[in-house]
Amino acid sequence: MKAKSVDRIMTGVIVGIGFLIIALLAALLGYLLIRGVGHISWHFLTSAPESIRSGGGIGPQLFNSLFLLVLTMIITVPLGLGAGIYMSEYAKQNRLTAFIRLIVEVLSSFPSIVVGLFGLLVIVNRFGLGLSLMSGALALTVFNLPLMVRITEQALRAVPREQKEAGLALGLSRWRTITTVMLPISLPAIVTGTILAAGRVFGEAAALLFTAGMSSPRLDFSDWNPLHHTSPLNPFRPAETLAVHIWKVNSEGLAPDAAQIAAGASAVLVITVLLFNLGARWLGRALYRKLTAGR
Amino acid sequence: MNMTQTGPADALSKDGGKFPKHRLEELRGRGYVMFCVLLLIVIIFSIVYFIASRGLTPFTSQGVSLGNMLGGLKWAPEADTPSFGALPFLFGSFATSVLAAVIAAPLGICAAIFMTEMMPKVGKNILQPAIELLAGVPSVVYGFVGLSVIVPFLRDVFPGQGVGILAGSIVLSVMILPTITTVATDALRSLPAGLKEGSYALGATRWQTISRLVIPTTLPALMTGVVLGIARAFGEALAVQMVIGNAPHIPHSLTQSAATLTSIITLSMGNTTSGSLHNNALWSLALILLIMTFLFVFVVRLLERRVKRV
Amino acid sequence: MTMIATEKTEAERVANRTTATPSDAGTAVGAPADPREKAAASVPAPLPGASPAAARDESAQRAIPGLAPSAPEPGETARTQPAPNPAFYTKDLSVYYGEKQAIKQVSMAFPDRQVVALIGPSGCGKSTFLRSLNRMNDLIPGASIDGEIWIGGQNICDPRTDVVRLRQRIGMVWQRPNPFHKSIYENVAFGPRYHGVKNKAALDQLVEECLRKTALWDEVKDRLHQSGLALSGGQQQRLCIARSIAVKPDILLMDEPASALDPVSTAKIEELIAELKRDYTIVIVTHNMHQAARVSDKTAFFFLGDLVEYDETNKIFTNPSRKSTDDYISGRFG
Numbered sequence: 001m002k003a004k005s006v007d008r009i010m011t012g013v014i015v016g017i018g019f020l021i022i023a024l025l026a027a028l029l030g031y032l033l034i035r036g037v038g039h040i041s042w043h044f045l046t047s048a049p050e051s052i053r054s055g056g057g058i059g060p061q062l063f064n065s066l067f068l069l070v071l072t073m074i075i076t077v078p079l080g081l082g083a084g085i086y087m088s089e090y091a092k093q094n095r096l097t098a099f100i101r102l103i104v105e106v107l108s109s110f111p112s113i114v115v116g117l118f119g120l121l122v123i124v125n126r127f128g129l130g131l132s133l134m135s136g137a138l139a140l141t142v143f144n145l146p147l148m149v150r151i152t153e154q155a156l157r158a159v160p161r162e163q164k165e166a167g168l169a170l171g172l173s174r175w176r177t178i179t180t181v182m183l184p185i186s187l188p189a190i191v192t193g194t195i196l197a198a199g200r201v202f203g204e205a206a207a208l209l210f211t212a213g214m215s216s217p218r219l220d221f222s223d224w225n226p227l228h229h230t231s232p233l234n235p236f237r238p239a240e241t242l243a244v245h246i247w248k249v250n251s252e253g254l255a256p257d258a259a260q261i262a263a264g265a266s267a268v269l270v271i272t273v274l275l276f277n278l279g280a281r282w283l284g285r286a287l288y289r290k291l292t293a294g295r
Numbered sequence: 296m297n298m299t300q301t302g303p304a305d306a307l308s309k310d311g312g313k314f315p316k317h318r319l320e321e322l323r324g325r326g327y328v329m330f331c332v333l334l335l336i337v338i339i340f341s342i343v344y345f346i347a348s349r350g351l352t353p354f355t356s357q358g359v360s361l362g363n364m365l366g367g368l369k370w371a372p373e374a375d376t377p378s379f380g381a382l383p384f385l386f387g388s389f390a391t392s393v394l395a396a397v398i399a400a401p402l403g404i405c406a407a408i409f410m411t412e413m414m415p416k417v418g419k420n421i422l423q424p425a426i427e428l429l430a431g432v433p434s435v436v437y438g439f440v441g442l443s444v445i446v447p448f449l450r451d452v453f454p455g456q457g458v459g460i461l462a463g464s465i466v467l468s469v470m471i472l473p474t475i476t477t478v479a480t481d482a483l484r485s486l487p488a489g490l491k492e493g494s495y496a497l498g499a500t501r502w503q504t505i506s507r508l509v510i511p512t513t514l515p516a517l518m519t520g521v522v523l524g525i526a527r528a529f530g531e532a533l534a535v536q537m538v539i540g541n542a543p544h545i546p547h548s549l550t551q552s553a554a555t556l557t558s559i560i561t562l563s564m565g566n567t568t569s570g571s572l573h574n575n576a577l578w579s580l581a582l583i584l585l586i587m588t589f590l591f592v593f594v595v596r597l598l599e600r601r602v603k604r605v
Numbered sequence: 606m607t608m609i610a611t612e613k614t615e616a617e618r619v620a621n622r623t624t625a626t627p628s629d630a631g632t633a634v635g636a637p638a639d640p641r642e643k644a645a646a647s648v649p650a651p652l653p654g655a656s657p658a659a660a661r662d663e664s665a666q667r668a669i670p671g672l673a674p675s676a677p678e679p680g681e682t683a684r685t686q687p688a689p690n691p692a693f694y695t696k697d698l699s700v701y702y703g704e705k706q707a708i709k710q711v712s713m714a715f716p717d718r719q720v721v722a723l724i725g726p727s728g729c730g731k732s733t734f735l736r737s738l739n740r741m742n743d744l745i746p747g748a749s750i751d752g753e754i755w756i757g758g759q760n761i762c763d764p765r766t767d768v769v770r771l772r773q774r775i776g777m778v779w780q781r782p783n784p785f786h787k788s789i790y791e792n793v794a795f796g797p798r799y800h801g802v803k804n805k806a807a808l809d810q811l812v813e814e815c816l817r818k819t820a821l822w823d824e825v826k827d828r829l830h831q832s833g834l835a836l837s838g839g840q841q842q843r844l845c846i847a848r849s850i851a852v853k854p855d856i857l858l859m860d861e862p863a864s865a866l867d868p869v870s871t872a873k874i875e876e877l878i879a880e881l882k883r884d885y886t887i888v889i890v891t892h893n894m895h896q897a898a899r900v901s902d903k904t905a906f907f908f909l910g911d912l913v914e915y916d917e918t919n920k921i922f923t924n925p926s927r928k929s930t931d932d933y934i935s936g937r938f939g
Binding site for chain 1: 303317318320321323325326327328330331332334335336338341342345346351356401402404405408409410413414418419421422425426427428429431432433434435436438442443444472496498499500502503504507517523526527529530531532535536537541557559561564565569576581584585588589591592593
């Protein structure tokens with residue numbers, strides 16, 4: 001009965017590893033929250049960071065991250081939808097399509113630091129946008145676009161063929177069928193995927209070091225004119241995001257409470273990503289229910 | 296019989312003269328999606344073009360030889376006679392990513408087996424969401440945890456500062472675990488059910504079925520996951536940079552300070568002036584990263600072709 | 606015969622320019638084929654409407670003249686009796702999936718405002734044939750089409766055909782009910798609104814009319830703004846029919862419309878088909894021979910991509926000319 005005992009041992013090992021991974025995640029989250037949550041306060045979330053003294057906050061960084069996310073998604077979503085629609089509905093099965101598929105795959109596997117360097121070279125210097133939110137948003141668009149294309153393509157492919165045919169049989173153009181019949185059906189999947197992608201954007205740092213910059217000018221949170229230099233809404237100002245801030249505090253932070261700030265900021269980041277995750281699932285399900293059941 | 300050629304002006308035929316609304320909107324829509332795809336193509340070509348044009352400058356006009364860069368051990372860009380040996384970084388990148396895969400691959404594949412063969416319920420309800428969450432944690436957070444947990448731990452156990460290739464690999468292995476697990480799970484799930492049943496019918500135990508049938512059959516797909524993981528680890532910048540120590544030489548042990556391609560770029564790119572030899576040499580390193588990406592994609596494609604054949 | 610037909614048409618055209626008369630097509634297709642002949646013979650070789658002038662004249666008034674309400678001259682009617690005017694017909698229609706030929710040179714005419722049932726064992730190509738009539742098969746990668754389908758003096762297999770316009774004139778109903786993921790009202794109003802009916806009152810009226818025609822109005826009038834997916838399967842299928850007649854097609858293609866439904870819903874759909882044939886030419890694919898016998902005027906038996914026999918439904922079910930037809934309808938295979 002040797003085979004039986006080997007089987008039993010290996011089953012034990014594999015089940016053990018399964019639970020080990022679950023434990024690992026629990027430990028990771030537990031560590032981040034226990035170390036970080038104590039440091040999170042209203043003051044921490046809203047006040048500006050201090051470079052040498054302790055007691056600095058992450059207010060501008062948090063705002064920058066959110067603002068950058070919005071900017072990025074405004075640019076990425078329409079482009080990603082367009083290219084995804086092309087890949088799913090218009091691309092013929094030929095060499096060109098295979099080539100575009102390869103391109104999307106390559107683009108999605110570029111290291112984010114390389115995308116950041118490209119941003120530095122082309123967007124920051126050549127387009128003259130400087131280290132700014134806009135440069136960062138464009139770099140993140142490059143980084144996020146392939147994912148968005150894949151999400152859209154898969155969501156559209158999952159639409160039942162009869163739905164598409166029903167639209168066409170009514171004498172709708174292909175484009176109208178896609179936008180008014182198929183997209184609404186695939187909306188839950190697209191929304192879920194987009195929010196998950198947004199979580200990725202929110203935590204991204206490497207692509208931003210050389211595009212959005214590692215510093216944030218003094219912001220005047222009472223000035224909401226996007227054209228003013230100190231306005232938080234000015235998209236052409238440099239902006240350090242939360243993720244970049246964590247990196248900077250860890251590697252060159254001088255404040256005496258750098259470790260606590262990093263812990264607090266990490267906790268905020270992880271909680272936000274968790275919320276994105278849960279929000280994506282919840283919203284996807286809610287949309288699905290709304291679109292399929294009665295109004 | 297060629298009535299269509301004589302072309303009756305008909306509402307159903309395209310040359311009806313009028314330009315109908317539906318054709319206009321179709322044209323506009325199609326134009327828009329083509330524009331989006333074209334943009335994708337332009338982006339990738341300009342990434343390759345711009346990084347290559349900067350990264351090749353040291354070799355073409357600044358007198359650095361390719362052999363010296365790829366084989367040289369000394370990285371001293373600001374010295375009186377600067378030398379650009381990037382071998383320590385190449386070594387660091389390969390060592391950390393391969394070691395990370397060595398740690399993560401067995402774990403990831405076991406997790407996939409756990410989810411598909413052993414406890415699908417626990418797998419679907421707990422392990423799968425856990426893996427997805429691990430994938431969602433930002434890399435700087437992994438770096439932070441590495442710096443505040445793993446490095447001190449290694450410092451206590453091993454001689455040295457705790458930073459180095461081992462710390463980097465551990466952090467990276469957690470980061471690439473989701474990639475390997477997801478690909479492996481998909482591969483195992485796509486296995487035809489009859490195959491396993493046949494093995495069980497012959498009296499094989501579960502482990503015999505897994506080790507002699509399931510894993511060999513899905514090996515190319517499992518390898519795809521591992522290569523994707525290595526690719527991700529190879530390109531990861533900040534988490535590694537935070538825990539590797541950033542010393543530009545080949546370390547003598549796994550717990551000695553080292554550096555990778557991404558870590559040196561992250562550290563130095565901001566401190567060099569554009570156009571200087573030092574700066575251009577960093578672009579050369581970025582070019583190496585880019586070429587490695589193409590290589591990884593190529594290997595993944597090769598493996599996928601074998602998956603399809605199976 | 607062609608000459609006569611053409612001359613007749615020309616003369617008619619001169620005599621009565623305003624009435625689009627489908628008599629040219631009718632004459633050409635002529636009397637029903639000799640029952641002993643293969644059904645393909647019901648379309649004679651010389652094409653009707655081969656005179657471009659005639660075709661142009663008709664299309665100027667209506668793109669699908671065969672479908673216009675028309676009163677053929679007494680003499681004409683007498684001469685072509687008892688053949689009803691074809692709404693459309695195919696000639697040597699072949700459909701390929703890659704190398705495989707799924708439909709083999711099928712020629713058949715569909716009489717105006719009658720129900721034609723397509724029967725045959727699964728895989729015989731009847732659905733493929735149906736789906737090629739509104740060029741829906743174009744969507745399937747690798748599918749190609751050869752031959753001609755003439756609708757209103759227009760060969761819609763011509764690559765220049767505006768398929769979007771074409772499909773507006775040909776409604777379609779699928780095996781599985783596939784209402785849009787929208788409200789009941791929106792499901793019906795969707796097509797007409799796209800085609801330019803913007804007026805709210807007109808739209809409301811049209812929705813009611815279509816829902817009444819499909820005997821759905823009384824069941825749903827209080828919950829028009831609920832999702833169409835909340836209806837039962839049979840109701841969903843009738844909603845799909847309402848949706849397709851809302852854009853005022855001339856022809857309705859139905860691909861096993863009742864096969865996913867319970868007997869009561871099936872009976873309702875069959876009643877509906879009998880109602881609808883007053884206004885529409887209907888082609889229905891069905892697996893259910895009793896259904897074909899109940900609802901159709903003519904029946905076509907397909908086997909392995911061939912049109913084996915095409916005749917009056919009565920004839921097919923009581924006295925088929927071909928042995929394989931007899932074998933199939935008596936349940937010896939399929």
